[in-house]
Amino acid sequence: MKQKTVLTVHDTVFLNNVKNPAKRFFKWLFWLYLPLKLADKTVCISTETKRRILTHIRSDKISVIHNPVDDLFKYSEKAFNEKKPVILHIGTGWNKNLNRTVQALSGISCHLRIIGKIDNKTENLLKKYKIEYSNDFNLTDMEIVREYINCDIVNFPSEYEGFGMPVIEGQKTGRVVVASRIEPLIEVSGNAVEFVNPTDIQSIRQAYINIISNKNHRENLIENGLKNVERFSTQIIAEQYMKLYYEL
Numbered sequence: 001m002k003q004k005t006v007l008t009v010h011d012t013v014f015l016n017n018v019k020n021p022a023k024r025f026f027k028w029l030f031w032l033y034l035p036l037k038l039a040d041k042t043v044c045i046s047t048e049t050k051r052r053i054l055t056h057i058r059s060d061k062i063s064v065i066h067n068p069v070d071d072l073f074k075y076s077e078k079a080f081n082e083k084k085p086v087i088l089h090i091g092t093g094w095n096k097n098l099n100r101t102v103q104a105l106s107g108i109s110c111h112l113r114i115i116g117k118i119d120n121k122t123e124n125l126l127k128k129y130k131i132e133y134s135n136d137f138n139l140t141d142m143e144i145v146r147e148y149i150n151c152d153i154v155n156f157p158s159e160y161e162g163f164g165m166p167v168i169e170g171q172k173t174g175r176v177v178v179a180s181r182i183e184p185l186i187e188v189s190g191n192a193v194e195f196v197n198p199t200d201i202q203s204i205r206q207a208y209i210n211i212i213s214n215k216n217h218r219e220n221l222i223e224n225g226l227k228n229v230e231r232f233s234t235q236i237i238a239e240q241y242m243k244l245y246y247e248l
Contacts, residue, residue, distance in 0.1 A: 004248040007039035011162025012052045013095075033057055040248055043241075045163045046184035063244060066188070067163050068237035069229055072141060073172040076149045080176075082212060084109050084132075088151035088170075090144075092116030095160040097180075097198050104204035105131055108212075113151060115139065148173040153211060156180070157198045164188045168232050171225030176218050178207045190228030192221055 014031055018024040032053070036042050042062045044050040050062050087110050092098055098114065102125045105112060112126075112133040126133055139147070148154065154170030154177045164185045170177040171192060179185045180198040189195075194211055197203040211218055230236075 004040045004245075005038065006041050006043060006244065006248070007035050008043045008045070009049060009053060010045050011049050012056070013160065013162065015056065016160075028056060036061070041244060043244070047187055048184035049162055051183075065240045065244070066232055066237060067165060067168075068234040069165075069168045069172045069232045070141070071234055072145050073148065073169050075172065075174045075226065077174060078149070078152070080215070080218060081152050084111055085152035085212060086111045086113055086150060087153045087155050087208070088113045088115070088147055088175075089155045090115050090147075090166045092118050092122070095158050097157045097159055097204075098122055099125055100198070100201050100204060101155060101157060102126055102129055102131055104201045105129065105208065106205075108205070108208055110208070110212075113147065115144070115147060145173075148175060151175060153178060153208070156185070157196050157204050157207075158182070158185070159198045161185060167193060168229050171222075171229040172232075174222055174226060176211050176221045177225065178204070178211070190224065190231075192224035192228045194221060 014027055015024060018027060036057055036059055042059065043065050044053065044062055045067050047064050050064055053062065089098060089101060089112060092114065099122060102122065106129040112131050114133060114135045115137060117137050118135055148169055152175065154166055154175050156164060156166045156177060156179045158180050161184060167177055167179050167185060167189050177193040178196060179189055179193040181195040182198065194207045196207045
């Protein structure tokens with residue numbers, strides 16, 4: 001009996017970042033087209049990822065099942081530090097928008113906690129704008145959980161994402177989240193974040209000001225975030241996968 005195959009696709013950045021036509025075709029053929037054609041069912045972790053795939057390939061075998069939030073993340077109450085909030089920035093890749101974050105924080109009393117290796121350009125910006133910061137990388141899962149617990153704001157003004165785990169990890173911990181008004185972050189966030197335009201430094205800056213200065217606004221975002229993240233529980237996501245397996 002032929003075994004059924006389920007393929008999960010997280011994003012299509014491997015195509016979007018390739019400028020060489022020959023390499024782009026190679027990746028389209030062997031990393032996307034053939035795997036999708038050979039799979040009995042394809043799962044995308046967001047509606048946006050599905051949309052991106054359908055711009056490259058026609059298929060009626062694609063379902064959307066979100067990523068679950070790890071059970072390690074639990075609600076942890078914390079008094080918000082209005083005088084000097086800790087702003088947690090996860091990831092330092094090209095899409096994570098760290099340099100605009102640094103510029104947006106100029107003159108705002110805070111501590112920027114950066115997880116991921118930073119380059120010389122970012123270090124120079126941090127010095128130029130006199131940002132108080134600390135940096136770490138290669139953390140364990142439990143150390144990452146602790147970073148969320150210790151912070152006041154989760155910062156995620158990304159320019160591109162396939163899903164956006166820090167959004168729901170922050171919400172599950174009970175922290176206010178800053179996120180870009182782009183898909184799939186709109187889909188994932190449930191509108192329970194402080195949205196920003198990721199290409200506009202002033203927009204990002206105003207988000208921090210809104211959060212720090214308005215207690216009721218913060219608490220509403222946190223409350224709505226806790227409600228939103230319920231749909232990403234491991235039990236609910238597992239049930240969706242089991243339903244898909246039974247259909248196959």
